[in-house]
Every structure is written in C-alpha cells, then in structure tokens.
Amino acid sequence: xxxxxxxxxxxxxxxxxxxxxxxxxxxxxxxxxxxxxxxxxxxxxxxxxxxxxxxxxxxxxxxxxxxxxxxxxxxxxxxxxxxxxxxxxxxxxxxxxxxxxxxxxxxxxxxxxxxxxxxxxxxxxxxxxxxxxxxxxxxxxxxxxxxxxxxxxxxxxxxxxxxxxxxxxxxxxxxxxxxxxxxxxxxxxxxxxxxxxxxxxxxxxxxxxxxxxxxxxxxxxxxxxxxxxxxxxxxxxxxxxxxxxxxxxxx
Amino acid sequence: xxxxxxxxxxxxxxxxxxxxxxxxxxxxxxxxxxxxxxxxxxxxxxxxxxxxxxxxxxxxxxxxxxxxxxxxxxxxxxxxxxxxxxxxxxxxxxxxxxxxxxxxxxxxxxxxxxxxxxxxxxxxxxxxxxxxxxxxxxxxxxxxxxxxxxxxxxxxxxxxxxxxxxxxxxxxxxxxxxxxxxxxxxxxxxxxxxxxxxxxxxxxxxxxxxxxxxxxxxxxxxxxxxxxxxxxxxxxxxxxxxxxxxxxxxxxxxxxxxxxxxxxxxxxxxxxxxxxxxxxxxxxxxxxxxxxxxxxxxxxxxxxxxxxxxxxxxxxxxxxxxxxxxxxxxxxxxxxxxxxxxxxxxxxxxxxxxxxxxxxxxxxxxxxxxxxxxxxxxxxxxxxxxxxxxxxxxxxxxxxxxxxxxxxxxxxxxxxxxxxxxxxxxxxxxxxxxxxxxxxxxxxxxxxxxxxxxxxxxxxxxxxxxxxxxxxxxxxxxxxxxxxxxxxxxxxxxxxxxxxxxxxxxxxxxxxxxxxxxxxxxxxxxxxxxxxxxxxxxxxxxxxxxxxxxxxxxxxxxxxxxxxxxxxxxxxxxxxxxxxxxxxxxxxxxxxxxxxxxxxxxxxxxxxxxxxxxxxxxxxxxxxxxxxxxxxxxxxxxxx
Ligand SMILES: Nc1ncnc2c1ncn2[C@@H]1O[C@H](COP(=O)(O)OP(=O)(O)OP(=O)(O)O)[C@@H](O)[C@H]1O
Ligand SMILES: [Mg+2]
Numbered sequence: 061x062x063x064x065x066x067x068x069x070x071x072x073x074x075x076x077x078x079x080x081x082x083x084x085x086x087x088x089x090x091x092x093x094x095x096x097x098x099x100x101x102x103x104x105x106x107x108x109x110x111x112x113x114x115x116x117x118x119x120x121x122x123x124x125x126x127x128x129x130x131x132x133x134x135x136x137x138x139x140x141x142x143x144x145x146x147x148x149x150x151x152x153x154x155x156x157x158x159x160x161x162x163x164x165x166x167x168x169x170x171x172x173x174x175x176x177x178x179x180x181x182x183x184x185x186x187x188x189x190x191x192x193x194x195x196x197x198x199x200x201x202x203x204x205x206x207x208x209x210x211x212x213x214x215x216x217x218x219x220x221x222x223x224x225x226x227x228x229x230x231x232x233x234x235x236x237x238x239x240x241x242x243x244x245x246x247x248x249x250x251x252x253x254x255x256x257x258x259x260x261x262x263x264x265x266x267x268x269x270x271x272x273x274x275x276x277x278x279x280x281x282x283x284x285x286x287x288x289x290x291x292x293x294x295x296x297x298x299x300x301x302x303x304x305x306x307x308x309x310x311x
Numbered sequence: 312x313x314x315x316x317x318x319x320x321x322x323x324x325x326x327x328x329x330x331x332x333x334x335x336x337x338x339x340x341x342x343x344x345x346x347x348x349x350x351x352x353x354x355x356x357x358x359x360x361x362x363x364x365x366x367x368x369x370x371x372x373x374x375x376x377x378x379x380x381x382x383x384x385x386x387x388x389x390x391x392x393x394x395x396x397x398x399x400x401x402x403x404x405x406x407x408x409x410x411x412x413x414x415x416x417x418x419x420x421x422x423x424x425x426x427x428x429x430x431x432x433x434x435x436x437x438x439x440x441x442x443x444x445x446x447x448x449x450x451x452x453x454x455x456x457x458x459x460x461x462x463x464x465x466x467x468x469x470x471x472x473x474x475x476x477x478x479x480x481x482x483x484x485x486x487x488x489x490x491x492x493x494x495x496x497x498x499x500x501x502x503x504x505x506x507x508x509x510x511x512x513x514x515x516x517x518x519x520x521x522x523x524x525x526x527x528x529x530x531x532x533x534x535x536x537x538x539x540x541x542x543x544x545x546x547x548x549x550x551x552x553x554x555x556x557x558x559x560x561x562x563x564x565x566x567x568x569x570x571x572x573x574x575x576x577x578x579x580x581x582x583x584x585x586x587x588x589x590x591x592x593x594x595x596x597x598x599x600x601x602x603x604x605x606x607x608x609x610x611x612x613x614x615x616x617x618x619x620x621x622x623x624x625x626x627x628x629x630x631x632x633x634x635x636x637x638x639x640x641x642x643x644x645x646x647x648x649x650x651x652x653x654x655x656x657x658x659x660x661x662x663x664x665x666x667x668x669x670x671x672x673x674x675x676x677x678x679x680x681x682x683x684x685x686x687x688x689x690x691x692x693x694x695x696x697x698x699x700x701x702x703x704x705x706x707x708x709x710x711x712x713x714x715x716x717x718x719x720x721x722x723x724x725x726x727x728x729x730x731x732x733x734x735x736x737x738x739x740x741x742x743x744x745x746x747x748x749x750x751x752x753x754x755x756x757x758x759x760x761x762x763x764x765x766x767x768x769x770x771x772x773x774x775x776x777x778x779x780x781x782x783x784x785x786x787x788x789x790x791x792x793x794x795x796x797x798x799x800x801x802x803x804x805x806x807x808x809x810x811x812x813x814x815x816x817x818x819x820x821x822x823x824x825x826x827x828x829x830x831x832x833x834x835x836x837x838x839x840x841x842x843x844x845x846x847x848x849x850x851x852x853x854x855x856x857x858x859x860x861x862x863x864x865x866x867x868x869x870x871x872x873x874x875x876x877x878x879x880x881x882x883x884x885x886x887x888x889x890x891x892x893x894x895x896x897x898x899x900x901x902x903x904x905x906x907x908x909x910x911x912x913x914x915x916x917x918x919x920x921x922x923x924x925x926x927x928x929x930x931x932x933x934x935x936x937x938x939x940x941x942x943x944x945x946x947x948x949x950x951x
Contacts, residue, residue: 111805137807149802151795162795165788166808214802221807 061125062086063256064110064225070119072105072280079105080116081280087225087258087273092251094267095260096291097277098300103260104146106277107227110258111143112136123225142218143227146260150210150217152203156194159202159213160185163220184220192216192246208234212243219250226250228259232266244270268292276300317447318568319561324453326560327460328518330553333537334467335511340546342480342504343392344400345407346718348670348725349414351534353391353509354516355527356418357384359426361517362433362525372436379517380510388509389502395900397501403797404717406904408668409857412850413899415534419527420893426525427889435521456518463511464553470507471549476500528847535726539588545595559587578734585726585733592723593711614864619782623775626868630771634764642763644875646835649770650676652871653828655856656777656864661821662853663862664785666797667814668721670849671728672825675701677844678731679826680833681741684750691755694830701826702819709818713811720818728846736841747840750833770831777824778864793817851877851892854899860910869910 069082080102087093095103108114110121112133121129128136151159164185189195192212197205202213211231218226232240240263247270251257261267267274267288274291276284278300284291291297336350347353357379364375395414399407435452442449471477479500515537516530523529540559544551566580579586614622633645654672661667669675682697683689708727712720735741742748752759752766760766784790792813796803800810833839855874860866877895881888902909 113801113804132809133801133804134807134809137805141805143805145802149799151798151802153798154791154794158791159795161788162791162803163806165792166803166806217802217806 062088063124064088064258065122066106066110066119067122068118068120070106070109070121071117072102072109072114073117079280080109082119083277083280083282084119085275085282085285087256089224089256090251090254091272092247092257092259092270094271094274094288095258095277096262096264096267096274096297101277101300102280103277104229105280107143107229107260111141111227137221137223140221140224141227142221142223142225144211144214144218144229144231146229148207148210148214150202150213152201154202155198156200156202156205156213157185157189157198160188160216160220163217164188167221188216188219191219193242206234208232208236208239211235223255225256225258228257228261230260230262232261232263240266314568318564320444320447320449321453322561322564323557324449324456324560325519325522325563326557327457328515329533329536329540329560330460330556331456331463331511331518332515332533333540333552333556334463334549335508335515336534336537337541337544337546337549337552338467338480338504338511339388339392339508340541343396343501345396346411346546346722347396347414347508348408348411348534348722349418350508350512350537351516352415352418352531353384353387354512354533355530356422357387357509357513358433358516358520358525358530359422361513362431362520363426366431366434376517379513384510384513385506388505388507391509392502392505393498396505397498399904402904403666404721405662405666405668408670408718408721409853409903410900412670413854413896413903415531415896416850416854417893417896417900419531420889420891420896422527422889424887424889424893431525433520433525452518452521459514459518460553463514464549467549476503480504531847532729535588535729536584538722539584539591539726542588542591542595555587555591559584562587578737582730582733585730588723588726589711592715592719595715613782613785619779619864622865623778627768627771627775630768634767639763642767643835644879646763646767646770647832648872648875649767649774650828650832650835650871651852651874652868653774653777653831654825654852655859655861655867655870655874656774656781657821657824657828658853658856658861659864659867660781660784660793660824661817662856663860663866664790664793664797665814665817665821667717667818668724668853669818669821670721670725670853671731671846672821672852673844673849674724674728674731674846675705675822675825676829676832677736677841678704678822679829680750680839680844681736681748681829682826683830683833684748684839687751689751689753689834691753694753694827697830698823698826701829702823705822706815706819708822709815713815717814720814725846728849731844732841732846736844742839742841745840747838748833749838750836752834752837753831766835770835773827773831774868777827778867781864851895854895854903858895858899858902858909860913863910863914865913866910869913 064087065084066086067084069084070080071078071082072080083102083106085095095106097103105114109116109119112128112131112135115130119129120127123136123139123141126139128139131139151162154162161181164181168181186195189198192215194209194212194216197209197213202210205213211234215226215228215231232243235243244266247257247259251272259267259271269288271288274284274286274288275282276291276294276297278296283296283300284294286294332350332354336347339350340346360383361375361379364370364378365372370378391414395410396407399410435450436455437451440451442451442454469477471481476499480503515533519530519533536559537556538546540555541552543555543558563580563583566583570579571577630645630649634642637645654676657675658669658672661669679697679701682700683693686693686696688696708724709720712723737744752761753769754760755769760769785793792803792808796808796810796813803810803813829844832843836843852874855870855877856867859870859873861870877891881891884891
C-alpha cells in the first residue's frame, strides 16, 4: 500500500475534452515522485482530483489506504494532504507572515481561533518562514512578491499542517538557478522527514536530479512510469515532448 | 375538474412570460458570467417605454413593439455590456452584484423620474379578442404570449446550435478560454448576448404588464421569478429553464385558486417564486470550490489604535453636542443615521472583509426590531435576544446555500427578503398590516433612556462599540481568516478550513449585527411597521455602503449618514426625487468596482495632509497595515 494511490483508471472530462483519461499511479512515503508531461497533459487536473477540488467521473483516490474519492477538500487536508497551486492562490491582501499565520490558525481549529495566539505560535510561523527562506519577505504583501517567492510561500503555508503528502504544482517555476538548486535540497529534506512528495514540474534537470520515481502523462494517459533514467530513455516520453516541442509548446 | 384545466392554462400563460424573461437571463449569465440583477428592472423600463410609445404617443402597437424590441432594448443591452459590465465576469462576484444592483436602482430612479407615479392602464395586445378553450376564456394576448415563448425557444435553439456565433456562446458556457479560440471576438459574442437578453427582458415585461400593471417594483422583482426558473437548469440549461418557468407559473396560478385569500397563506402567491427557489436550491448538487484567486479587491488600511480611539471619542462628542443643540426632528435623523451606520457595519464584516453580499440586510434588521418589540423587554438582554434570533435566521438562510457558491447566497437573500416582506412581516402575528407595533426605549442597568437625546447618545455608543468589535475581529485570527477566505477559498479549503460553515457563521454574525441595529431602531421610533424594513430598501443601503467604502468603519459611518440624508434630499426636491435615487444607482455603477471608494480617497487625502503638516521625518516603525494598500484605483484586469 502506497501513501497515495490514484487507482481504477481515473477519468475527468470537461465538456468534450478528456483531461484525465484512465490514469492510475502512486506516490510513496519518504519519496519524491515526479508527475511530468507536456502542457495540457492533465497534471493539474490530477492534482485537483487528488486534493478534492474536482470529483472524477470514474476512478478512486486512496490516501493512507482509505478511499477518499468523495471526501471534502478540508477533510483530506486534515488527514494530511497539502498542496500548492500552479496559478497562485496566495492570500494576496495579507502579508507573507499573515499568510502563514492564517495557515497555522486553521490548523489549530476553531477552539484555537477563539483563544489568543501563544508565543510558540509566533515561533512556529517564524520557523516555517525560515524553512523555505522567506524571513526577509515576512512583512511584504503577498501579491507584491515575485512568483517564485510566492510559490515558496504556498509551500510554507501548507507545511503548517505538517502534511504526510505534499502536492506541489510547478513549484520551481519563477526561481532562478541557484534558488532552484536550494529548492531541490529542501525537497529531499522534506521527503527525508518522512513525507511523500508528489511534484508536477517542467524543469527536467530538477526532476531528474531529485525524483525517485516519475510518472509521465500525455493527453491524460500515463504513458510511462519508472526511475529517472528509465523515463529519460523512454521512447514514448520523448515522442510526447518532441511532438509538442515542434509546435513550440514546451514551457 | 374544469377549474383545474383553466387554472393550468392561466398558469401556462404567466409561465410563458417568465420563460421568455428567464431565457434572457440565462443567455447573458452563461456567455459573460455576469448575473444581471437588473434584468427585471430593464424589462420594467422597456415596458414603460413601450407604454409611452404605444399609448402616450399613440404609435401603432406593432410599431412600438418593433421599436422597443428591435432597437431600444438591444441597443441598451449592448451599451450596458460594452460600458458597464464588460470584464466583470472574471472579477469578484461581490463587484458584479454591486454594479448590477446599481443598475437596478438606477433604472427605478430613472423610471420614476421620467414617468412619475400616476395610474396607467397598459392594454393587452389585441385588446378585446380571445377564444373559448375548454370552458375557459383565453385572451388573444395570452395565446400570443405562449406562441412567442415557443418562438423564442425555437429561435434561441437555432441560434445556439446552427450559427457560428451561437456555437461560440455555448463554448463560453463551458470554458471561456475556448471562446478565445473562436476567432477571438469575445466582445462581439458578449454584446450580442446582452442585446438579445435585454430584448427578452423587455418582451417578458411587456407581456406581463397587463397582468401585474405598470409597477416599478413588481416588474423589477421579475428577476427573482426568472432566477428561480433558471435555477432549475443551474443557470445554464435553457430547456430546464423553460420547464422551471412553466412550473412556477402553474404553481402560482394554483396558489391563487386553491389557497385562502386571507391569513398567512394569502402571501404565498407573491412569495411563490422565493419558495420555489429555496426548494430548487436545496435539491441542487454540491458545487466545487472556485479555483483561481479572486483579484481586484481593495481593502482600506486598518487605522492605528490611537487614531481609532480618537475617532470614536470625536464621534461620541459630536453626537453629544448635537443632542444638546438639535431639535427633536433632526435628532431623530441622527438616530436613523446611527441605525444605518450599524447595518452598514454588518456589511463591512460580510462584504468588505468577507467578500459576500447580502441583498436583504434591512430584513435582518427588521427581524431584530420585530423580536425586540414583541418581547416587550427593553433591556440589554432583550436586545441581545433579538440579535440572536436575527443571527439564527441568518444562518437558516445561509445553510441551504451551503453547498453553492457566493452568487447563489446573495441571490437567496433577495428571495428571502421578498418572502419576509410578503408573508411574514405583514402578517397579523408580526408587524400587522396597519404598520404600528409599539416598542419601548432601552433601560440599561436601571437607567431608562427615554428622552430622545439620551437615546440617540446610547445608539451612538452602540455604534462605537460595534465598530470596536469589528476592528478587533479584523485584527485577530478570525479577521485574518476572513480575508484569506475572500482572497482564495480554494487555498483555505486545501489548508483544512471548512469554508462552508465558516461562511454560515460569518453570515449569521452579520445578520445578528443588523438585528441589534433593528432593535435599537425600534426603540428610537417607538412605533414600527413592515414598511420600515422593505427588502428593496436594502439595495440603496448596499450601494451607499460600497460607494462610501465597505471595507472600512469610516465608510460605514459616512454611508449611514448618506443614506439618512437621501430621503431628506428627496423630500426637499420632490420633483427630482427619482433622479436623486437614480444617481445613487448609477453612481454605484460607476464607482462599484472599487469597494472602498470614497473612504479610501479620504484616507489618501488625510495622509497627504499629515505629510504636509509633519516634516518629512518618516517613522521607520510605521506598520505594514498603516501603509496605503492601493496604488491604482482599479486593478487593470477589472478595468479592461
Ligand atoms: N476547468 C476546466 N474547464 C475546461 N477544460 C479544462 C479545465 N481545466 C482544465 N481543462 C483542460 O483539461 C486539459 C488538462 O489541463 P491541465 O491544466 O490539467 O493540464 P496540465 O498538465 O496541468 O498543463 P500545464 O502544464 O499547462 O499546467 C487541458 O486541455 C485543459 O484545457
Ligand atoms: Mg498544470
């Protein structure tokens, strides 16, 4: 049993478009799993199904071995799922620190909300900001920071709940080379803490260097699964990427 | 048996007129994602124009019909899309609602200005002719209505399935992105949809006037009927909308036929759309959280605590001075302003911080007033109980909409307000029809505040307390979560917050605040009635709240004063009454995109003045929250 199992051929349709087409894959504890594929392959849609923002037409999502396909979003989060968004969902009119504080507050539940925050709470917020390297940005408004930084903020925010599974949608886009490198190290640490990380990523260098396993999607179907080296040499994957590269669509 | 048949036929006729109006609403909503609350109001204005052309100016009926449906209505619809609602679809729902409510109020103001109240008898089409259908006399007008509904359905079907632009319209229902691939003319598609939609509103209105009369309000509220019908198809499916409209028409007709004409049940006919709506909403499937950060909301900066305290003291001192100087009638106005300001504070919480809209905030105030008066216990605990009942009712309104998005909540409040207007408030056990329920003024800790001056001061004190509470909440963890929910419900959900119940709680709290205002208002006036809390009065309230600044306490206080002055201004210029009302509406249309309009301007001005006075020593410790939050007035994507 893996931490996360997308099973029984998940299908999602939007009108005439089949965004996820009979896909099944897994992500395990302590591992960084990559989910790759050209634009429009259905990666974000998969994330929406896993985190509960979308209900699939068919298929099952299992988390910790339990079927969560029809569990509401917030309950999946409480069971240990955290996610970031490709199109930013930072709380734009709050400061970076308040973004993380909001996440910590949500985690304390209603009882915690009505009691004033303790010192340890402030320390926790600072620790989270420090972990992703955002201490300097703490006082900035979240909609005024660069995209890459906002992605790190989203990561810090979901770490507040100490989730068992992290779903990261293109976390490194917007980061420069050295930041990406540091981010790779952070990813390994997060997995070493005993978390599962499932990451959608277009930066192939990052994917190949940090992932333990990779699933490749194209037109909503899983076309290959395996270790980085296998995926790199896989003919179907190369075709999927090259086909799109010709039209100039690789991000 | 015969009577069932004839009432069904009558119902089908009204249903057909609803169907025409409702399909226009669906068309504009699906193509542009802007729910046009002014749909009925536009139909009303068009019906007046039709009356003007055909009966006042004496044009032939057919010519008037062609002119209104073929020229005036489409041109108006196109212009509204082009200059008013363009780009609103991607912005926050609260802005869309405020702008179209502004349009609604503006239309009513315009109509009352151009066609002042007098008795008008709109004639049915082909007046006097008709046929006998299974023992029921059916007029030609009724037959034509049903025929026209069929024709509209057919033409819409052909447009949407057989033409290129229709295909583009359908595409935009599912995916606005797809629309851009269709030759990239989304504006043309949207303009056409609004032109047709407004024409259909006009046709629906014109067909209904011989039944409901040329009334400013009844036709405006037609939007609720259309909305109720369209909800059956989730505001998307035209065939289901048609079914919903017919069903609603028949139900209404049966209500007239079989329910007693007095007592509680007599209100059901006019409340039927609202009841129908709630029934449909309860049966609707769960909606998904909206992904995609809501942009374009501008919040006012939080005041520093010292400045807040200073402003509060100044306000109480000002009112204390006023109570010493002003005559009783003006003092009453100050009390009214305080009431309105309190109700607006409840909107600051709900709309300004939370991003949700209530279109019936006065109804909640009315519930508070009703309970306070009925309890006959003019003490703090009596007032508190009134607030609690109002809050509980607020929760009851929000719960059925739990699984749906914010738009549906706002529209449900309008239906709820209507329901209270027509069924509860006027009932014998409530305010009664003769508009006089007595209420005593508050006694606090053994001190009775029975003099007007003292009571107004107490009200001001409550206002200040409420402002304190709202700002304290905003500074704390709950306030942070409110803003977070407004900015990104999807992120809140994936962080583990049950956004649905949070919204119910917020809604209840805001209704409770309005309830306190209502209870205090009851004491102020001494006698109150259903007419003090009409649902339509909530609309100017919302508009003024937004125009003066719905994200700040200052805005609420200014807005309350403005709302109090509105009828004063109207009664001193009776010939311009409609125009003044209309200006509020169109003003909100112009300013509604910035929810903290005037207050923010004021803050900017204040900062500039302080900067002038103070030498340029910048306080390095100036907190983040004290800094101006806005650099541009309107975010670019909303403006474009
Ligand atoms: N809400 C929606 N409505 C309609 N179609 C959608 C919706 N969301 C996604 N799609 C379509 O589903 C397909 C998969 O989209 P998805 O966003 O999952 O791709 P992706 O792999 O994340 O792409 P990218 O690398 O560009 O992020 C695309 O064709 C997209 O147009
Ligand atoms: Mg994606």
